[in-house]
Amino acid sequence: MTTTTGAATATAAAPEDGLLLPVPDEDGRPFWEYAARGELRIQACADCGRLRFPPRPCCPHCHSFASAWQLMSGRGRIWSYVRPHPPLLPAYAAQAPYNVILVELADAPQIRLAGNLVSSADAPLDSVDPARLRIGAKVQVTFTEMGGISVPRWLLEKS
Incomplete structure (x- = not known):
């Protein structure tokens, strides 16, 4: 498998060699944008600071909808x-x-x-x-x- 990071939907596109590619969803799109810059970033709650993966709109710890992307x-x-x-x-x-x-x-x-x-x-x-x-x-x-x-x-x- 090419990658299964959870930052993409279950459907996948295939490049010329037939290998599956992730199809970014709204929550995971920043993960892929940072990857294009060569950066590994993980979504964090902007209120409580806890990291979460896969990306999602709401913090499972404090239920905030505010998020940031922390460089790893x-x-x-x-x-x-x-x-x-x-x-x-x-x-x-x-x-x-x-x-x-x-x-x-x-x-x-x-x-x-x-x-x-x-x-x-x-x-x-x-x-x-x-x-x-x-x-x-x-x-x-x-x-x-x-x-x-x-x-x-x-x-x-x-x-």
């Missing part, structure tokens, strides 16, 4: 992962088996984002040796442009 470091750790055999969707067959990781953000451990671990921003989904996939491995966000949308992906941090 882009660092995290692999909280979980899977390697689909066979691929979950036919469009991904050429890249299978590939990884799908769940990343716990370093500066917001309660926030977890789904994506792929890749060797470089524009590398194929199967570009990382599966032996390097480890729960707890430190990762850094990168962005790649696909079909007009900058999609977050993850790189192993250099130790």
Whole structure:
């Protein structure tokens, strides 16, 4: 899967290679606008300051409708992962088996984002040796442009 951040609706567009792309909804649109600038930002309540993901109009803690977008470091750790055999969707067959990781953000451990671990921003989904996939491995966000949308992906941090 290209990404499933929760900042998009369930429907998805497909670029030329057939991989699915998120279709931003009203609440998640700022997430994708910041991603296009190479920034990982998470929605925060402008009143109580609590972070929330996926984006939504109302704070689940204080019920305020005021929000802001807080810049994250882009660092995290692999909280979980899977390697689909066979691929979950036919469009991904050429890249299978590939990884799908769940990343716990370093500066917001309660926030977890789904994506792929890749060797470089524009590398194929199967570009990382599966032996390097480890729960707890430190990762850094990168962005790649696909079909007009900058999609977050993850790189192993250099130790």
